Amino acid sequence: xxxxxxxxxxxxxxxxxxxxxxxxxxxxxxxxxxxxxxxxxxxxxxxxxxxxxxxxxxxxxxxxxxxxxxxxxxxxxxxxxxxxxxxxxxxxxxxxxxxxxxxxxxxxxxxxxxxxxxxxxxxxxxxxxxxxxxxxxxxxxxxxxxxxxxxxxxxxxxxxxxxxxxxxxxxxxxxxxxxxxxxxxxxxxxxxxxxxxxxxxxxxxxxxxxxxxxxxxxx
Amino acid sequence: xxxxxxxxxxxxxxxxxxxxxxxxxxxxxxxxxxxxxxxxxxxxxxxxxxxxxxxxxxxxxxxxxxxxxxxxxxxxxxxxxxxxxxxxxxxxxxxxxxxxxxxxxxxxxxxxxxxxxxxxxxxxxxxxxxxxxxxxxxxxxxxxxxxxxxxxxxxxxxxxxxxxxxxxxxxxxxxxxxxxxxxxxxxxxxxxxxxxxxxxxxxxxxxxxxxxxxxxxxx
DNA sequence: AGATGTTATTTGCAAAAAACAAATAAGTCT
DNA sequence: AGACTTATTTGTTTTTTGCAAATAACATCT
Numbered sequence: 001x002x003x004x005x006x007x008x009x010x011x012x013x014x015x016x017x018x019x020x021x022x023x024x025x026x027x028x029x030x031x032x033x034x035x036x037x038x039x040x041x042x043x044x045x046x047x048x049x050x051x052x053x054x055x056x057x058x059x060x061x062x063x064x065x066x067x068x069x070x071x072x073x074x075x076x077x078x079x080x081x082x083x084x085x086x087x088x089x090x091x092x093x094x095x096x097x098x099x100x101x102x103x104x105x106x107x108x109x110x111x112x113x114x115x116x117x118x119x120x121x122x123x124x125x126x127x128x129x130x131x132x133x134x135x136x137x138x139x140x141x142x143x144x145x146x147x148x149x150x151x152x153x154x155x156x157x158x159x160x161x162x163x164x165x166x167x168x169x170x171x172x173x174x175x176x177x178x179x180x181x182x183x184x185x186x187x188x189x190x191x192x193x194x195x196x197x198x199x200x201x202x203x204x205x206x207x208x209x210x211x212x213x214x215x216x217x218x219x
Numbered sequence: 220x221x222x223x224x225x226x227x228x229x230x231x232x233x234x235x236x237x238x239x240x241x242x243x244x245x246x247x248x249x250x251x252x253x254x255x256x257x258x259x260x261x262x263x264x265x266x267x268x269x270x271x272x273x274x275x276x277x278x279x280x281x282x283x284x285x286x287x288x289x290x291x292x293x294x295x296x297x298x299x300x301x302x303x304x305x306x307x308x309x310x311x312x313x314x315x316x317x318x319x320x321x322x323x324x325x326x327x328x329x330x331x332x333x334x335x336x337x338x339x340x341x342x343x344x345x346x347x348x349x350x351x352x353x354x355x356x357x358x359x360x361x362x363x364x365x366x367x368x369x370x371x372x373x374x375x376x377x378x379x380x381x382x383x384x385x386x387x388x389x390x391x392x393x394x395x396x397x398x399x400x401x402x403x404x405x406x407x408x409x410x411x412x413x414x415x416x417x418x419x420x421x422x423x424x425x426x427x428x429x430x431x432x433x434x435x436x437x438x
Numbered sequence: 439a440g441a442t443g444t445t446a447t448t449t450g451c452a453a454a455a456a457a458c459a460a461a462t463a464a465g466t467c468t
Numbered sequence: 469a470g471a472c473t474t475a476t477t478t479g480t481t482t483t484t485t486g487c488a489a490a491t492a493a494c495a496t497c498t
Contacts, residue, residue, distance in 0.1 A: 007226030008268045010311055047300075049227045049309035054301040079298040079313045081266075082273040090268035092229055092311065094298045142438050143362070158446075164438060172438060173486060178447080180438060180485090199445040200493040217436070218456095219361050219383060219391060219399060377475075395456055397476080418474040419464040437485095 008081070009091040012058045013044035013126070015077065015133035016066070018102045018113050019150045024137075024166050025113035026130065027105070028120075029066060035087050036123035040114075042130070044093065059096040068108045071098035073149035078132055085125040097133045099149040141167040144214045145186040148207055156195050156202040160187070186211045227300070228310040231277045232263035232345070234296065234352035235286070237321045237332050238369045243356075243385050244332035245349065246324075247339075248285060254306050255342035259333075261349070263312065278315040287327045290317035292368035297351055304344040316352045318368040360386040363433045364405040367426055375414050375421035379406070405430045 016027035028040040043066045045058070052058040056076065063071050074096055081092040105111045114120065116134055119127075140146045147167045151159055161177050181187060187205040194201035235246035247259040262285045264277070271277040275295065282290050293315055300311040324330050333339065335353055338346075359365045366386045370378055380396050400406060406424040413420035 008229050008266065010227050010229065047227065047311075049302070055298060055311065056300075076297060078295060079274060081275075081313070083268070092266075092274065092313070094300070094311070139433075142436055156446085168438070170437070174446095175448080175487080176485060177438065183484095196494080197445080198495050199443080200447080200495095202446060214358070215438075217361050218389070219387070219396065219434075375475085392457060393475095394458085394477080398456085415465080416474080417466050418472080419466090419476080421475060 009086065009088060010047045010055075011044055011091060011093045012047055012055050012062060013042045013093050013095045013129060014059055014062055014066075015042060015095065015097040015130060016063065016071065016100055016111075017097065017133075017137060017150065018100045018105055019163055019166055020102045020113045022162060022166060023115045024117075024134075025102075025115050026119065027066065027100075027111050028114055028122075029110075031123070039123045040120050041123050042095075042126050047094075055094040056096065059094075063098060067100065067105060067111050069104070071100050073099040073146070077129075077136060080125055080129060093129075095129050095133070097136065099137075099146065101150055101152045103152040137167055138169065143217060145184070145207070145211045148187065148211060154190060154193065154204045154206055156204060157181075158202060160205070184210075184215050186213070186215075228305065228307060229266045230263055230310060230312045231266055231274050231281060232261045232299075232312050232314045232348060233278055233281055233285075234261060234314065234316040234349060235282065235290065235319055235330075236316065236352070236356060236369065237319045237324055238382055238385060239321045239332045241381060241385060242334045242336075243353075244321075244334050245338065246285065246319075246330050247333055247341075248329075250342070258342050259339050260342050261314075261345050266313075274313040275315065278313075278317075282317060286319065286324060286330050288323070290319050292318040292365070296348075296355055299344055299348060312348075314348050314352070316355065318356075318365065320369060320371045322371040356386055357388060362436060364403070364426070364430045367406065367430060373409060373412065373423045373425055375423060376400075377421060379424070403429070403434055405432070 018025050018027065027043065029043045031037050031039050031041050043062050045062050047055055047058045052061065059074065060070060077095045077097045079092060079094045083090045085091060105113070116130065119130065122130065137146065141164060147163045148160060150163050157178055160181065161172065161174060164177065165172055186208055188208040190204045190206055193204040195204055237244050237246065246262065248262045250256055250258050250260050262281050264281050266274055266277045271280065278293065279289060296314045296316045298311060298313045302309045304310060321332070324332070335349065338349065341349070356365065360383060366382045367379060369382050376397055379400065380391065380393060383396065384391055405427055407427045409423045409425055412423040414423055
């Protein structure tokens with residue numbers, strides 16, 4: 001009934017996205033133990049069947065340990081497995097990705113953000129994991145409000161526009177973008193709230209309750 | 220270094236989709252061992268770190284054991300975990316879903332297909348797994364050629380149209396559908412091949428090499 | 439105060455895509 | 469041959485996009 005086989009190692013890893021200086025970045029952590037001690041890597045750890053309700057709870061524990069609070073958006077990405085990915089033996093890693101506004105990270109000093117297009121060498125199969133995470137984020141950005149979770153609670157249409165351009169990695173027409181976003185009802189203007197500056201004030205928006213509904217699309 | 224905790228059970232489960240009598244169905248298997256002996260369930264099994272290169276290899280092994288050949292389309296769906304999902308204790312199940320043309324299933328007698336909207340009671344958290352698998356399939360159908368993998372190698376435009384309607388669960392205009400599919404280049408007509416019947420013959424198509432590229436879309 | 443610079447937001451129009459309705463094509467069956 | 473049925477194309481209307489330019493709103497400078 002119980003399998004006679006030795007059990008594989010079960011762990012979680014996390015890809016924590018943020019946008020700093022208008023660039024898509026990942027939070028990395030310096031490993032304090034072997035293997036790969038001293039190297040920068042994705043934050044992760046073993047799943048403790050006693051304390052963790054499930055792997056998502058384990059991921060949340062890891063993230064809280066790293067940045068000190070919960071990520072506004074967290075989603076399971078993919079499960080990586082095999083004998084080659086970890087020198088300690090055959091392992092399974094359930095990977096989660098999260099979106100975190102840089103504004104909330106600035107105070108936690110332990111969190112260092114590295115642009116995804118200029119990452120240092122990563123241990124294990126973390127390079128592959130990052131590739132998959134970026135691909136997923138890009139993919140979802142084209143038909144959902146995901147990128148908005150990289151912004152603080154209040155943001156302007158331009159903030160949103162820029163963050164979509166960053167995550168998708170392409171130029172988007174301003175007028176069309178504005179129209180499509182408003183039609184989707186994923187954000188709502190905050191009455192009488194504007195960001196003031198040296199120029200015309202910009203309307204501030206917040207996510208609406210429909211924010212997580214994927215955009216309507218039919219084949 | 221190695222965790223002091225008892226290791227969780229690691230298994231794979233599979234959601235095997237097919238279309239029979241114009242209805243979206245799942246292949247279920249009757250459990251031969253406790254727990255839930257005798258009940259119908261998703262095909263699955265333990266991951267054997269020795270024989271399975273990774274969880275995808277384990278899934279393929281399970282599928283081959285069930286239907287006797289490889290599925291034309293296989294993709295990781297999600298990893299379910301927790302103490303409550305299996306009476307034997309805390310477990311992780313990496314779930315894969317596959318698309319299989321009914322035509323290739325008709326000969327293997329062990330494969331029984333049940334319409335997804337009329338499934339029998341399922342053990343473990345298999346009900347949840349099914350829900351997630353259907354959701355994923357529906358989602359991907361709106362922007363990819365996935366449903367085409369439920370068809371045999373040669374099919375008509377009407378076959379394809381019906382299968383999209385089935386998986387998406389909505390009506391699609393025939394003329395628009397035809398145009399969009401052809402523009403995407405995911406299928407190609409087989410020269411001089413037609414399905415003949417009591418009426419006007421229908422052009423036969425096959426998947427093109429671009430079949431797996433998701434449709435182009437911008438926000 | 440008024441001119442100027444700069445960013446935000448709206449408007450208008452041409453082009454493309456989609457939805458809808460209907461006609462035409464190509465066989466079998468009687 | 470004519471009726472019937474399904475496949476495929478065509479045409480028209482409506483909606484969405486892409487692009488360019490105009491207008492709005494403020495701070496700052498003169």
